Amino acid sequence: MKVGFIGAGSMGSLLVGAFLEAGAMRPENVTVATRTRSKAEALAQRFPGLRPASSNAEAAIGADLLFLCVKPSDFRSVLSDIAPVLLPGQIAISITSPVMLEQLEERLPCKVAKIVPSIVNATGSGASLVMWGTRLTPEDRAIVTELFSAISRPIEIREREVRAASDLSSCGPAFFAYLLGEFAEAAVRHAGMSPETASCMAAEMLLGTARLLTEHGFTTQQLQERVSVPGGITAAALETLRNATAGAFPAVFQVTHEKFREDAEKVREALEN
Template sequence: MKIGIIGTGSMGNILIESFIESQAVTPSQLIVTNRTIEKAYALKGKFPELQVAETPKNVANLADIIFICVKPLQFHPLLTQLAPFLNADKIVVSITSPITVEQLQTVVPCKVARVIPSITNRALTGTSLVSYGSTCSSSDIEILNSLISHISTPVEIDENITRVSSDIVSCGPAFFSFLMQEFIEAAARQTDINEEKATQLASEMLIGYGRLIEKGIFTLPSLQERVSVPGGVTGEGIKVLKEEVGEMFDLLFQQTHAKYYEDIRKIKEQFD
């Protein structure tokens, strides 16, 4: 089985490196290309057995499963370019949220799916959000799930929760990294700790926190209850958070969804 990757930017790169590291595929099974072809050849320098294709058409012609890792507004023109090189046995996989599997099916003559990855997949963990086109057979779904399971937990989602699910799974690491960086910088501003030491302590805390949740030792509410003893320091900190957070996350979801609907409108114009 040959796996094609069109677009070797941030997420395309993560998929390539994760698939290889997890042994989901060997480098020789991968066919990659990028608009700036030098970036694709840079990956070949790292994985010599990997095949670089000069054009997306070559990838479509040679690969059995083609992951498309380009920006949303680049999809429609790319799909129309690829369509003559796709047959009913191939599977095109989108990694972007504003384009539905139904829209993909209107352009290409093959099977389609959507897999929204997360940067956490680079550590062979976290979730990938999956949706399958109506022409995917049970064996197609099994093949894709097996591939994705090497680097993440695939979770099938309905279209109406695509954006919020992606906010949590895919954008969430960036959101919480920002909050953690603010936490670290405030510690350095308000106390004698330096930023390097605060970063070390915070990073170890996050790793330990994740393992507590992973092992089911605590839920999010029970962890707060266990650490926040009556009259203690943690309780005072939680009090500040409750007062200051307010509608911050409501506004975050409103903003991400506004951008999402704007992208959907522009994409719909292309597909219509």
């Protein structure tokens, strides 16, 4: 299977590396086009056989799967570059949430999907958010799902859910890294613990918590009840934490949804004008 990537920024490079390291793709079947050629060349050095492309069209020609890993503002020019060379049997996969499937199907002659990855896919874990275009066959869906299963847990969502789902799966690592950092720093300030020890303990705690939730059948509420004994230290501290964070995540969702609407409107204007 031949695969093209347009864009080798943070997430594009992450996907290339994750797929190749998982053995889901072979380097000699991968072509990467990017405005900064050195990024594609760096991937070629890391994965011998991978081929940097001289243009977006070159990456698109003959690709069974074509990943569009570019910013919303770049979509107009990219779609103009690739639309003339794409064929109906090819599959274009956008990882950019504000670009709608309908917009892609209006401007490309091929099949399309939208799949939003997460930075944690680099570890072979986390979710990938899957949305299908109307032209894909069940066989197409199975191929794409199998591919993403090599680096993540593909979860099908409705396109109107993409912003909230992205907050959970894609933005979530940044949110919880911030909270974890604050948690560890508090231990340093109050107990004189070394930052390295505190960070290590906090990270191991988060890893174990995730495994309890994903592998051992705990819900978040059950886990709180299991750790927090009524009248105990954890219960008292948990109440303080609830009071301090009340309304924080609804506010986060409000901000991300407002920004998403702005980005989606900018995409619409760019594609239509």
